Amino acid sequence: GNSVTQMEGPVTLSEEAFLTINCTYTATGYPSLFWYVQYPGEGLQLLLKATKADDKGSNKGFEATYRKETTSFHLEKGSVQVSDSAVYFCALSRGNTGNQFYFGTGTSLTVIP
Amino acid sequence: DAGVIQSPRHEVTEMGQEVTLRCKPISGHNSLFWYRQTMMRGLELLIYFNNNVPIDDSGMPEDRFSAKMPNASFSTLKIQPSEPRDSAVYFCASSFFGGEKLFFGSGTQLSVL
Numbered sequence: 001g002n003s004v005t006q007m008e009g010p011v012t013l014s015e016e017a018f019l020t021i022n023c024t025y026t027a028t029g030y031p032s033l034f035w036y037v038q039y040p041g042e043g044l045q046l047l048l049k050a051t052k053a054d055d056k057g058s059n060k061g062f063e064a065t066y067r068k069e070t071t072s073f074h075l076e077k078g079s080v081q082v083s084d085s086a087v088y089f090c091a092l093s094r095g096n097t098g099n100q101f102y103f104g105t106g107t108s109l110t111v112i113p
Numbered sequence: 114d115a116g117v118i119q120s121p122r123h124e125v126t127e128m129g130q131e132v133t134l135r136c137k138p139i140s141g142h143n144s145l146f147w148y149r150q151t152m153m154r155g156l157e158l159l160i161y162f163n164n165n166v167p168i169d170d171s172g173m174p175e176d177r178f179s180a181k182m183p184n185a186s187f188s189t190l191k192i193q194p195s196e197p198r199d200s201a202v203y204f205c206a207s208s209f210f211g212g213e214k215l216f217f218g219s220g221t222q223l224s225v226l
Contacts, residue, residue, distance in 0.1 A: 041219070043117070043206070046215070106155055
């Protein structure tokens with residue numbers, strides 16, 4: 001089946017620290033991979049995506065590389081800010097199942113000044 | 114565009130009462146999703162529609178839950194009768210069919226006392 005596993009939270013970092021949130025997936029075929037972010041009191045919004053192996057998605061200083069050999073899509077940022085405090089969701093989509101998205105359980109990040 | 118609009122933002126009700134959650138997707142989108150978010154289970158897909166037709170409702174917890182999409186611009190999720198364990202944030206999301214970006218509403222915070 002299709003599923004996403006991401007690291008348990010919560011994660012607390014000091015401002016300007018390096019961030020890694022691990023994500024691994026299980027899927028048949030060639031899924032597209034995503035990171036969504038949820039700020040307090042809001043719905044999820046797309047942060048970045050990668051549609052094929054070795055693609056790197058990036059946005060707002062965040063990056064993630066689609067690694068088929070390790071079935072991973074880890075989220076990284078070199079220097080986090082207080083405004084990055086949010087819940088981060090890893091997700092995959094299988095194109096041949098229409099719009100079926102599979103989300104991880106989310107990782108809460110708090111950045112302290 | 115106003116984005117995906119959900120109402121109400123907050124709903125507090127007593128056990129046994131009927132609850133109706135509403136969603137207006139982004140104009141032109143032809144796929145609509147209902148998700149439920151809890152601390153214990155994360156983000157769960159309840160049901161999704163393509164072109165107003167329910168495609169997969171396997172995530173609907175039980176017969177107390179029902180969802181309709183009478184036209185392309187409106188959907189409802191109904192819980193009757195409601196129970197305390199239904200307390201959660203319910204999100205509606207929309208996209209183009211086969212699209213790789215979900216647009217989420219701000220959610221409905223449901224509390225069943």
